[in-house]
Amino acid sequence: MKIYLGLTFNDPQLLPAAPAELVNSQILSPSGLLSYLETFYSLGTPAVNRAALRTEQYRQVLVQYLKVSEQDPFYLAAFRADELATAEELLSRRDELLDAGYPLSAEGAEETPARIRVLHELEALLLADDNELDLYAGPADRLNLLLSSLGEDRHPRLEIFINEPRHLFTPGTRRLLDALESLGDTVSALPEPKAPLKNNDLGSWQRKLRAVSGIDKLSPEPVQGSLFGEEASSAAEATAREQDLTGDGSLVILRAQRETHLAAYLARLLRDAPDWRPGALLTVRNQTLDNALVTEGLPSLGVPSTSLARPSLQVLKLVTAFLWEPLEVDRIMEFVSLVTKPLDWRLAQRMAVHLADTPGMFGPRWVAMVEGFFRELQADGETTNDQIATIRKQYDDWFRRRRISRDGRIPKFDLRQLFFDLREWALLERTEKRKKDVQLKRTVGDYAGLLVLSAQAQRAMELLDAQPETDLNFLEVERLVRTVYEPAPTHFQPKEQGSLSTIFAPASAAKLPGTDPLKKLIWWDFIEHEPDYFFSRYYPDELEYLESLGARPNGPAHHNERSAWQQLRPVLHTREQLILCLPERVDGSSVEAHPLFGDLEAAFPDGALDRITINVDAAGQATGPLVTGQRPAFSPVAIHPLSRPVPQFSIERLQQAQPREREAPTAMEDLLYYPHKWIFRHQLRLQGTPILSIASENRLRGNLSHLFIERLLNKIKSGEVLMERASVREWIDDNADRLLAQEGAVMLEYGQEPERIQFIRTMQYSAWSLVHYIKENGWSVRGSEQRLEGELEPMGGQFIRGRADLVLEREKNGIVEVAVVDLKWRGKSVFKNLLRNAKDVQLCLYAEFIRQNLPPDGEDKPPYRQPERVHTAYYVLRDALMLSRDELAFANIETVAGADEAKVVQASTLKKIRATYNWRWEQFADGIVEVRCNETLGHLEDLYQDLPHDELLEMEADDARFDDYRSLIGLVR
Known part of the structure; x- marks a missing residue:
């Protein structure tokens, strides 16, 4: 054999x-x-991988040793920090010594170094008959037994x-x-690669490498074109050829900015030259080159890609988030956003959208969302009761399970049950997917990711069973998952007939007896992969001791020498053509050239490599040597920038458009100031896909601050909270955790304590300042988040409905007054400018609707007394600042001076709103949509020279904030 x-x-x-x-x-x-x-x-x-179990078994040995040892072992500090990692390291040292033939089971001698003596004692403890410690045989144990x-x-x-x-x-x-x-x-x-027989670029480099590596001294074999060849030439000529490169195509460097450019270039070369079929070396198994080949209609290499980013494997590290209180919203968002997960995708989508807007769970909005989903399932008639029950059980199993505080310990039974459920789901899901493939008459997939997930869940259960502890803390659970969490190799496409012969390690370039030599090779990723350093595990005295017994393990010198030897194999074995692919960036990250590239630069004069280099990005330039006798014909493509924004464009169907039955105040602002946003959203119904990510910090704080104020004012209105500083502070302290869990759970996560404390203190001060303004100025709370509605033109105009953040009322000197306060988290300067320039459209509309005092159309809107005066103001929560045009509603606040009193300004603004609204609809009737941004400002001013500007709202000069349609109007180019 x-x-x-x-x-x-x-x-x-x-x-x-x-x-x-x-x-x-x-x-x-x-x-x-x-x-x-x-x-x-x-x-x-x-038959299966037992590495994780061996690590756990050895951890138990280390724990037992701490109990019986008379002095602290050298690994104590590391063991306290991470027990499994320390056990893994010490176990590998044990196996390494056994592999080297060191008699670890014997009793340590007096001269045995202290750390090795500890390993002796650990082995003795493991082999003792008076304990139940066990250790599965590893490769070193199996070797010694063999x-x-x-x-x-x-x-x-x-x-x-x-x-x-x-x-x-x-x-x-x-x-x-x-x-x-x-x-x-x-x-x-196996025989070393033969010396090169040709005087070409590849042969020149090979001879230099052979001389440096010691394979031979000066290439003793005959070289064509040299003194020893049939065609004699002078020694000077041979020496000159050895000192330079000619660009004959035997040694080629392909350079590009990105690896995808190189892949496209090589794929086109292979497509255009069907007789050119070199081998390929892929030291990193990814799909870039394979995808380019398939795109050009060439056979797939069948590269098995290994990654921890597989959606099915992500489940394993995310499910443990459901064990702890408070829930980590980011991890829950990742879980519900996965493609493959043990939860109905429709319900998961609803949850993801909810969490993106409101990062909290189990509050009123969450419950309404979940129950609304199940009501819809019952009503659609397409989902059976059994299926609905299964979805409900999935929801209850994950979201309604018992959770433990993050500083507590989870019972091992609960954790094991979680992994058991995950394993069963993975197997069932794989079976169902394969059944569906059969039903749809398509190729039955193997769904290896689900198989790997079930195997890893099973391994986690085995690891738990091997542990003597009855419960685990948070870090121990995460470490357990890391121990069993391994990447899964996946074949996206099988290897197809006629594809390139491919290897995945440099040392796999090896000529077996009786095989043809390796003629041509593409080194696809000629970049640095290996670590540039190795550390010895042993001190010098330990190495001397081990060497004296003939059991010295391989050290850094061996690793470096082995790596250098292996990296030379592809170069030395290739006979005719070697192509080195050298991108500057891979997967968007900068990479370093392979260490052999430095040897190549040193072997030849400065500038010589330019003759063998093809810059793939230099389109249309004939640089570098020919690879296959031809070069892909690059054609320069003229850059056509996208069109700039136009001041107006026409939509013919808009001429028949009608006002909507009901508008919101924010939609009205879009219609008045940025009509393209209103047209795209409400007439053309161009809705963007929600970005399933947690709301930004400012948006989150804005939502939370509104929630705190709304709940607090409702309690004040009902009399449950007194309008006293201590009472306000106490209510916020008592309700903060509950409200944060329901609407802003990210603030309850680990590491967020400083931000949480700062936010609560800000809310305590800001809430009391607002309550103080209300109390000192004789106001009472009429409503928080109160619905206000009315007509833009009384008796038949556009109907508008909105919700005012805070509506106050009082009777002063026999006059009924109402104040509308718009709560904002931040933006003091922005809202000052709105008041100063009379652009507070929402407040003006709310004031008008209160004056209209339309008869109620439902039980949720009680009739109110007609006010004789309506005030408006902004309250900036972060700064605890009240902003208004005067101090008639609130004394001692910051006011924005103006030429006219607030009532006159409100009336004027309302008149301009109506005029601007009518003007916009006149444009729509002509099919015209205005695009207002900084780039179109000058054009619009020219178009509107004849408009009665004093009768219209002052238009904006900047781009619209929060515009989802920037790419459609040409702002993104």
């Missing part, structure tokens, strides 16, 4: 490609060789060919090879 052994031969793909069927031979990695030999000696090979059984000589004679130099294997592999040789098996190295 022939064995081809290599450190990267765990993936049997090699270049040059091995024969399709190897007769009486196998391609194996060291772990594969171990498993192969175990079958002949009746030694079991683990070595002890090799004396039976049950396996067939082996002829082993090793790819790497023998001293670069691990000590355990070297021990195994020595033992096999002693039994009569042969071990020999």
Whole structure:
């Protein structure tokens, strides 16, 4: 039996490609060789990955050792910080020493270094019969067991060919090879790559690398075109060729700004040259090159992509968020936004939209949203009662489960049940998806992500079962998930016939006996991947001690030498053409060139690399050598910038448009100042997809502050809270956590305590200041978030309905007065300017509606006395600042001076609102839509020179705030 052994031969793909069927031979990695030999000696090979369980078992050993040890071990501080991580590190050291042949089970001698002596004591504790500690066998344990059984000589004679130099294997592999040789098996190295036979660019670099690496001294083999070739040339000419590059196409560097540019270029080359089929080296398995090839109609490489970002795997690390109180809104948002999740997608979508606007749960709005969803399901008739019951159970299982405080401990049973439910769902979901594939007569998918998720959930359950503790804290749960959370390889497309031969490790470029040489190779990602440093795990005295016993593990020098040896393989094995792909950015991040690029620069004179470099981004320029005898024909594409905003555009169907039955004050402002927003949203119904992310900080604080004030004023109105500072402060303290949980749970999360305290203090001061203004000026609360409605033109004008943040009333000197206060979180300067320029449209409309005092159309609107005076004001909550035109409603506030009194300004503004509204509808009747922004301002001023500007509202000069249609009008180009 022939064995081809290599450190990267765990993936049997090699270049040059091995024969399709190897007769009486196998391609194996060291772990594969171990498993192969175990079958002949009746030694079991683990069927599943037990690394996580081994780590937990060794953690228990470390815990037990702390109880029996007379002095603190060296790992104590690290163990207190992270028990599993420390156990993982110490277990790997144990396995490394056993792999090197160190007798760890024996009693440590006097000269044994202290840290290694601790490992001796841990091993003795593990092997003792008076405890229940156990440890699954790892690769080192299996290796030592195999070595002890090799004396039976049950396996067939082996002829082993090793790819790497023998001293670069691990000590355990070297021990195994020595033992096999002693039994009569042969071990020999695969031959080194032959010296280049051509005097081309690739051959020049290869000879320099061979000389530096010590493979040979000066290339003793004949070289075509040299003194030893058939066509003799002078030694000077040969030397000159060795010192420079000619750009003959044998060695090519492809450069580009992004890796996607390189992929498109290579795919076009391969499409246009069907006879050019080089091999490909992809050291990082991603889809960029494969996608470009498929786009050009070429066979897929079938690259298995490995990532932790798989939607199905994201579930595992998000479900634990449901265990703790308060809930982490960001993680819940991620959960409900996943493509694959154990929750109905329609309900999850509703939740995501709700959380984006109101980051809190279980308040009145949340309950109304959930129950409204289930009522709709009952009414649509398309969802059966059983399906509705299943969706309801899913909701209850995740959102109505018992939760533990973040500083508490979760019972292990609850956590295990959660992983069990997740495992069962993953298996059921995979079955249902495969059934649906069959029903729709499409290719049945394997849905490997769900299989991996179920396996990882199962592994988490096994890990919990192995732990002696009965409960876990928050950090322990997160660490447990990290221990079992592993990326899942996924084949997006299978490898197709006729695709390029592909390898995924430099050392997989290895010529087996009897195979053709590797002629052409594309090194796709010729960038830095390896770490540029290695640290020794052992102190110098420990290394001397281990070496004295012949059990020294591989250190940094071995790692560096092995990495350097492996990186040379693709260059030295390639015979005819090597293409190095060197992007400046990958996935948007800057990358460094491969270390061999520095060797390439040093091997030739300055500027020589320009002759072999093709700049893919230099479209239309004939730079660099030809790769396939031709170059993709780049055609410069003229840049056509998007059109700039136009002052007006025409929509013919708008001529038949009619006013809506009911408008909101904010929509009225859009119609008056920025009509394109009103047309797009309310006439054309162009609605943007909601961005499912938590509301911004200012928006969140604005919503919360309104909620606090609304609830507080309702309590004051009902008499449950006194208009006293202490009473206001006490109410906010008592209700803050509840209101934050319902509407702003992000403030309750870990790390948000300073912001939460600051917000509550701001609200205490601001709420009392508002209540003080109300109390000192003799006002009573008529309504908070009160619905106000009326007609723009009394007796038949546009009907408008809105909600005023705060409506106050009083009777002073026999006169009934009302005050409308608009609450704002911030923006003191903005609202001062609105008052100063008479642009407070909403307040003006609310004042008019109160004066109209329309008869109530429902029970929720009681009749009020007709007021003789209506005041308006803004209250900026963050600054506890009341803004108004005068002090008639509130004394000792900040006023905005004007030439006329407030009543006159309100009447004038209302008149201008009506005139502007009529003017806009005249434009709509002609099919004209105005686009108002900074860029169109000059054009609009020219168009409107003849307008009676004094009769209309003063138009804005800047772009609209919060405009969802900036790209449609040309502001985004």
